[in-house]
Amino acid sequence: xxxxxxxxxxxxxxxxxxxxxxxxxxxxxxxxxxxxxxxxxxxxxxxxxxxxxxxxxxxxxxxxxxxxxxxxxxxxxxxxxxxxxxxxxxxxxxxxxxxx
Amino acid sequence: xxxxxxxxxxxxxxxxxxxxxxxxxxxxxxxxxxxxxxxxxxxxxxxxxxxxxxxxxxxxxxxxxxxxxxxxxxxxxxxxxxxxxxxxxxxxxxxxxxxxxxxxxxxxxxxxxxxxxxxxxxxxxxxxxxxxxxxxxxxxxxxxxxxxxxxxxxxxxxxxxxxxxxxxxxxxxxxxxxxxxxxxxxxxxxxxxxxxxxxxxxxxxxxxxxxxxxxxxxxxxxxxxxxxxxxxxxxxxxxxxxxxxxxxxxxxxxxxxxxxxxxxxxxxxxxxxxxxxxx
Numbered sequence: 001x002x003x004x005x006x007x008x009x010x011x012x013x014x015x016x017x018x019x020x021x022x023x024x025x026x027x028x029x030x031x032x033x034x035x036x037x038x039x040x041x042x043x044x045x046x047x048x049x050x051x052x053x054x055x056x057x058x059x060x061x062x063x064x065x066x067x068x069x070x071x072x073x074x075x076x077x078x079x080x081x082x083x084x085x086x087x088x089x090x091x092x093x094x095x096x097x098x099x100x
Numbered sequence: 101x102x103x104x105x106x107x108x109x110x111x112x113x114x115x116x117x118x119x120x121x122x123x124x125x126x127x128x129x130x131x132x133x134x135x136x137x138x139x140x141x142x143x144x145x146x147x148x149x150x151x152x153x154x155x156x157x158x159x160x161x162x163x164x165x166x167x168x169x170x171x172x173x174x175x176x177x178x179x180x181x182x183x184x185x186x187x188x189x190x191x192x193x194x195x196x197x198x199x200x201x202x203x204x205x206x207x208x209x210x211x212x213x214x215x216x217x218x219x220x221x222x223x224x225x226x227x228x229x230x231x232x233x234x235x236x237x238x239x240x241x242x243x244x245x246x247x248x249x250x251x252x253x254x255x256x257x258x259x260x261x262x263x264x265x266x267x268x269x270x271x272x273x274x275x276x277x278x279x280x281x282x283x284x285x286x287x288x289x290x291x292x293x294x295x296x297x298x299x300x301x302x303x304x305x306x307x308x309x310x311x312x313x314x315x316x317x318x319x320x321x322x323x324x325x326x327x328x329x330x331x332x333x334x335x336x337x338x339x340x341x342x343x344x345x346x347x348x349x350x351x352x353x354x355x356x357x358x359x360x361x362x363x364x365x366x367x368x369x370x371x372x373x374x375x376x377x378x379x
Binding site: 041044045046047048049051079082083086087090093094095097098099100 | 129132133135136279280283284285286287288290292294295298299342345346347349355
């Protein structure tokens, strides 16, 4: 009986630790996305799908769905990183499109 | 020593980021821009470009001509005329804010304002007028302001576009910023304004022909069947940005002011044909 109680307690504790870790990971991913999106905005090249993914991440985080929040935030960060690369490369490349 | 200098010069030439920027020359740009389209579409006369996508399909052109028998923008022009003639609470009116009473001046916009160092579109000038007389600015995209600009533009019908880039560093910088915006790819779809309206002009995007950038501003404000009302050039900029999945700039932003400045300057000499109608 004691052994059973120990197993249940360990399981509950484990779930709690996993839940807390999920929350921390989601928060870290959201912060990472926010930082990248700030750079993209400063370069005047924010993408609408990045905004949508970030909003989805925040909503999932608020609803306690940390796995979804982390996944959406990582998507937002990846989109923001791509927009930053686009903006920086276009600083040079736009001139190639000018009729001469 | 000579070898070292040669190496430096060679490296600077090879590395695009290190190459000195080309000197701005709006007049040369204009010649090259209009020449590009005239070479690509040799049968089109310069003034035909104001007809936009209807140069490329006899069927679309016929439908458009039929639409113009009862111009869908005429209500906006009438409403704009009424609003334009209405006195402000302080007794002044729009006419008092503009040269020649605001009649037949649309072809001169956008203008560079030497006092503020900013580009002023006709819509922004209308709002500046309102604010000078204690009224709130209107939306720069549609509604009453679009109606007023539609009316003012109608009084310039046929007049050649005459946008001036004064010999002022700030004006040249604004023009260059607009040019860079026009040719820079943005958004998740990686399109620039030029992708559709220079490189793909005259080609189809789904069921519609893409209007050449040359002459594209001449018909604004425009009644779009898609919108179901009249909208300004800024409204179109916002729509294009969203289509390529890019967050649009603010309607009165420097980005859109400068873009309008560059784009309208590229149509210098073409007649005003606004307000217009598009699908």
